[in-house]
Amino acid sequence: xxxxxxxxxxxxxxxxxSPLAWVLLALxxxxxxxxxxxxxxxxxxxxxxxxxxxxxxxYTFWMLVVLLPPxxxxxxFSEEARTGVLExxxxxxxxxxxxxxxxxxxxxxxxxxxxxxxxxYGLVAAALGTAPDWTPLASGxxxxxxxxxxxxxxxxxxxxxxxxxxxxAFFAVIANVAILSLPYIDVLLALPPTSPVRMVLGHANxxxxxxASFVVGAFDxxxxxxxxxxxxxxTFLATRFLEARRWW
Amino acid sequence: MIxxxxxxxxxxxHTAIEGLDFHLEKGEVVGxxxxxxxxxxxxxxxxxxxxxxxxxxxxxxxxxxxxESLEVRRRIGYLPESVPLYAEHRVEEMxxxxxxxxxLSRADRKKxxxxxxxxxxxxxxxxxIIGGLxxxxxxxxxxAVALLPNPEVLILxxxxxxxxxxxxxxxxxxxxxLGREHTVLLSSHILPEIEAVxxxxxxxxxxxxAADGTKDELVRQLGGGAKLRLEAVVGADVAKAVRLLxxxxxxxxxxxxxxxxVHHVFEIPCAExxxxxxxxxxxxxxxxxxxxxxxxxxxxQLFARIALDLPHDEPAPVAAPxxxxxxxxxxxxxxxxxxxPAKPAMKVLNPFETPAAPxxxxxxxxxxxxxxxxxxxxxxxxxxxxxIDGPGTPPAEPRP
Numbered sequence: 010x011x012x013x014x015x016x017x018x019x020x021x022x023x024x025x026x027s028p029l030a031w032v033l034l035a036l037x038x039x040x041x042x043x044x045x046x047x048x049x050x051x052x053x054x055x056x057x058x059x060x061x062x063x064x065x066x067x068y069t070f071w072m073l074v075v076l077l078p079p080x081x082x083x084x085x086f087s088e089e090a091r092t093g094v095l096e097x098x099x100x101x102x103x104x105x106x107x108x109x110x111x112x113x114x115x116x117x118x119x120x121x122x123x124x125x126x127x128x129x130y131g132l133v134a135a136a137l138g139t140a141p142d143w144t145p146l147a148s149g150x151x152x153x154x155x156x157x158x159x160x161x162x163x164x165x166x167x168x169x170x171x172x173x174x175x176x177x178a179f180f181a182v183i184a185n186v187a188i189l190s191l192p193y194i195d196v197l198l199a200l201p202p203t204s205p206v207r208m209v210l211g212h213a214n215x216x217x218x219x220x221a222s223f224v225v226g227a228f229d230x231x232x233x234x235x236x237x238x239x240x241x242x243x244t245f246l247a248t249r250f251l252e253a254r255r256w257w
Numbered sequence: 258m259i260x261x262x263x264x265x266x267x268x269x270x271h272t273a274i275e276g277l278d279f280h281l282e283k284g285e286v287v288g289x290x291x292x293x294x295x296x297x298x299x300x301x302x303x304x305x306x307x308x309x310x311x312x313x314x315x316x317x318x319x320x321x322x323x324x325e326s327l328e329v330r331r332r333i334g335y336l337p338e339s340v341p342l343y344a345e346h347r348v349e350e351m352x353x354x355x356x357x358x359x360x361l362s363r364a365d366r367k368k369x370x371x372x373x374x375x376x377x378x379x380x381x382x383x384x385x386i387i388g389g390l391x392x393x394x395x396x397x398x399x400x401a402v403a404l405l406p407n408p409e410v411l412i413l414x415x416x417x418x419x420x421x422x423x424x425x426x427x428x429x430x431x432x433x434x435l436g437r438e439h440t441v442l443l444s445s446h447i448l449p450e451i452e453a454v455x456x457x458x459x460x461x462x463x464x465x466x467a468a469d470g471t472k473d474e475l476v477r478q479l480g481g482g483a484k485l486r487l488e489a490v491v492g493a494d495v496a497k498a499v500r501l502l503x504x505x506x507x508x509x510x511x512x513x514x515x516x517x518x519v520h521h522v523f524e525i526p527c528a529e530x531x532x533x534x535x536x537x538x539x540x541x542x543x544x545x546x547x548x549x550x551x552x553x554x555x556x557x558q559l560f561a562r563i564a565l566d567l568p569h570d571e572p573a574p575v576a577a578p579x580x581x582x583x584x585x586x587x588x589x590x591x592x593x594x595x596x597x598p599a600k601p602a603m604k605v606l607n608p609f610e611t612p613a614a615p616x617x618x619x620x621x622x623x624x625x626x627x628x629x630x631x632x633x634x635x636x637x638x639x640x641x642x643x644x645i646d647g648p649g650t651p652p653a654e655p656r657p
Contacts, residue, residue, distance in 0.1 A: 011357075011360065012358060015354065015357040015358050018357075019343070019354050022346070023345060023346075024344060025344070026345040027345060058310070059569075064277055067260075092339070092341060092344070093337055093339030093340075093341035094342070094343060096302075096307055096337045096339070096341055096343040097337065097341040097342075097402075099306075100305045100306055100307045100330055100335050100337075101330060101355075101358045101359070102327050102330040102358065102359060102360075103327075103358060104327070113439040192270075255307065255308055255309055256309060257268075
């Protein structure tokens with residue numbers, strides 16, 4: 010796995026050397042800051058509620074988590090396939106999985122940088138007199154990183170399929186929204202309440218899995234595993250798609 | 258070092274390469290030669306482990322490229338045609354990355370990175386950002402990247418494409434040097450390049466190996482066009498002369514190309530040089546000799562023949578015109594009556610005004626035949642008319 014670590018370092022450097030990452034970070038921070046202030050006003054100064062609003066409790070969070078990872082991962086395979094760098098990576102003595110993991114790690118790290126800015130909000134609030142509850146804040150950040158990893162792996166899988174970054178981003182956003190709307194399929198199917206399909210779909214609810222544990226400040230391995238398994242599944246898909254490229 | 262057996266790769270209905278068989282010994286320097294689309298890059302991509310083959314097998318250093326891909330990749334330095342480099346990084350960062358990927362230790366990286374940069378002649382730009390380098394400089398960085406792990410096998414896909422003539426020369430020198438230490442497989446569609454660097458050439462055409470061997474072997478193998486040319490006064494009985502010529506050992510066919518003044522021209526296809534035997538015959542018969550020459554096709558002609566898919570005994574299309582012939586031809590053309598120069602079309606400045614009368618159509622191109630009796634088609638095909646379309650045309654351009 011030294012290969013994955015090497016690629017992770019290269020990708021992270023590549024992300025921070027490109028203006029895109031900085032622009033996305035700045036915009037996302039401005040967006041977050043704006044809604045944090047708005048939410049403090051809305052909750053009449055309840056820092057704890059504002060914090061959970063920022064990390065998973067609101068649609069602003071899900072918007073960011075659906076839109077940003079595709080923009081980070083869109084170039085990772087499709088652009089490299091065009092410039093030919095992918096040929097360099099795929100003929101280096103590293104496995105395809107190491108390539109995918111390195112890139113997934115880099116994209117997730119950038120998202121982690123974004124979410125960990127919440128600690129800064131907490132510090133500011135503490136300095137102004139009202140210290141937030143640190144545990145839900147920490148679990149919220151951890152959960153946000155896990156969700157970001159899931160959507161980054163989706164973005165990578167889509168990027169491995171396309172040679173056009175913009176198309177990759179577009180389809181990844183659609184795929185992300187589709188994953189979020191998975192539990193609502195049963196509304197469409199009008200299944201009886203006891204149907205096993207309905208139960209499975211109910212469990213495949215990313216938002217409730219997230220809100221049941223991370224937002225309230227409880228770290229439940231069941232919910233953490235939910236995200237890890239889905240991320241592993243899409244990482245596997247990305248690796249397979251990457252391998253499929255060789256056969257085209 | 259490299260063994261390829263019945264290698265085939267298809268892209269959907271298109272067959273890129275089919276049934277390739279070749280073997281490279283350790284330390285050999287072999288050039289892949291072929292027109293664009295012949296399957297050079299596909300073969301190299303299969304060897305580097307980037308593409309899987311549809312069928313057949315390939316081994317590098319005893320490892321199967323598909324099943325033991327990582328082992329193969331560890332032993333290969335591969336430079337793809339597109340010279341893939343991260344444009345946003347500095348040259349030394351790119352090499353650092355390659356060193357880590359290949360598992361070089363920190364000390365090794367520190368030692369080898371400046372060494373390979375020096376070798377590739379780009380050490381002075383090691384702090385430069387790759388995106389700002391010229392094509393030739395990128396090519397050098399690409400070579401340095403491929404060389405860094407000191408691989409047993411170097412696979413270089415068109416290492417000289419996109420370089421200016423001086424860079425090409427330098428690259429050739431570098432390639433010759435590399436050939437002393439590594440097993441090198443390189444490709445090009447430019448023949449002199451391959452000739453200068455590689456003792457052995459594999460010519461690919463439409464996915465098949467058209468020829469494989471050293472330059473001399475190739476000329477012998479493909480030398481269907483080698484022939485003896487005899488121009489002599491043989492008297493009235495031409496049939497007898499043909500019979501006599503046929504009696505020489507090694508001659509199976511004599512082509513009678515007709516009279517040229519008092520001289521008679523024969524062409525004798527033969528793989529070996531029989532000038533002495535024919536000369537002796539001419540001397541014993543008292544034929545007045547004017548020309549006795551053995552014409553062997555050059556590698557360039559062979560390559561062109563393969564590239565254009567011509568049969569072996571057809572004259573190769575590349576033949577440099579002799580300068581004196583050119584002059585003679587030029588003078589002939591200059592004395593010909595010139596056609597009326599075509600009037601330049603009047604430019605209509607007003608877009609609403611259509612020209613009242615259409616301008617005279619340009620004069621049809623004047624057809625001129627080469628009248629030089631000494632030319633004999635060396636410079637061009639006599640059966641095809643040559644067009645001169647106006648007085649402005651410089652006469653007798655050298656054919657490419």
